Amino acid sequence: MKVYKNSILTLLLYSLFIITALAIHHLLSSTPFQYVRSTICFGLAPAFILYANHKQLWFRSSLRWIIKLSRRPLLSSTIFVMSALVSFDLTFHFPIHEFVHLFLLGFGSFIYWAPLLLQCSFIKLQxxxxxxxxxxxxxxxxxxxxxxxxxxxxxxxxxxFLYTGVMIMIIQLFSLIIEWAESERDTDPVNVKGYFKSVSKN
Structure with a gap:
């Protein structure tokens, strides 16, 4: 299976983000700060990972820690909840709480998307x-x-921010199910052949 087989499909699905986020934030008349949160968490973070996949930036030693962390989903979930969600309520004690939260949000969002989207040729996909x-x-x-x-x-x-996140997560779930179904439908002739007739030793 090619490493970047479904990157185009994922990218097309995420192109719906701008329309979805704009519509939700317009209807709910939320503050611009919430739109910035949605853009960072559900737009910029996954877009950067897709870009890194395309440019194969994961070969850089400075990014290897992200690959290791992406193999630990429970830790990634914890970091996401603490950095992207809990920090919104806790950082109000800081003088520049909005900037502190946006920094933590960006970090947590990047960690969140890594187990779902990170692909490189030298590790086995989850x-x-x-x-x-x-x-x-x-x-x-x-x-x-x-x-x-x-x-x-x-x-x-x-x-x-909640409704935007739920919508994007549904899109990601839909994309994952399509990719999963396609992988189950494709058969490997080399493996299947041996079940029906003897494979030549030559």
Whole structure:
């Protein structure tokens, strides 16, 4: 299987992000800061990983730690929740809390997308079941945190960010299912041949 087989499909699906985010933020009349959060988390972060895949930037030694971290989905989920979600409520104690949060948001978003999108030729891709479970886990945590935040803070200022995230996660889930189905449908003639007739030793 080619490493970059479905990059074009993923990129096309993510091109819907701009339209989706603009529509949601316009309808909910959210603050510009929430639109910036959505752009960083669900636009720039996955776009950079797709760009790194295309340019094969993962061969650089300075980025090897990202590859190692992408193989640990539970740790990636924890970093995403703490950096992208919890930091929004905690950084209000800092003088420049918006910039601090955006920095942590960018870092956490990059870590979040790595297990789903990172592809390079010198490591084995994670199987579809692991990526599916990781996506479901982070999506559930994403929704539950916002719902609990709305309940305890009695505010819905991050509602547009929530809906944008849910929409993008659904698109990613749809993309993953299509890719999974295509991989299951394709058969390897070299492997199948031996089941029906003897393979020549020559």
């Amino acid at each position: 199987n579809y079941m692991r990526r599916f479970l990781y996506l479901m886990l982070t999506s559930i945590l994403f929704v539950l945190y916002h719902e609990s935040s709305f309940y305890f803070r009695e505010g819905t200022d991050t509602e547009a």
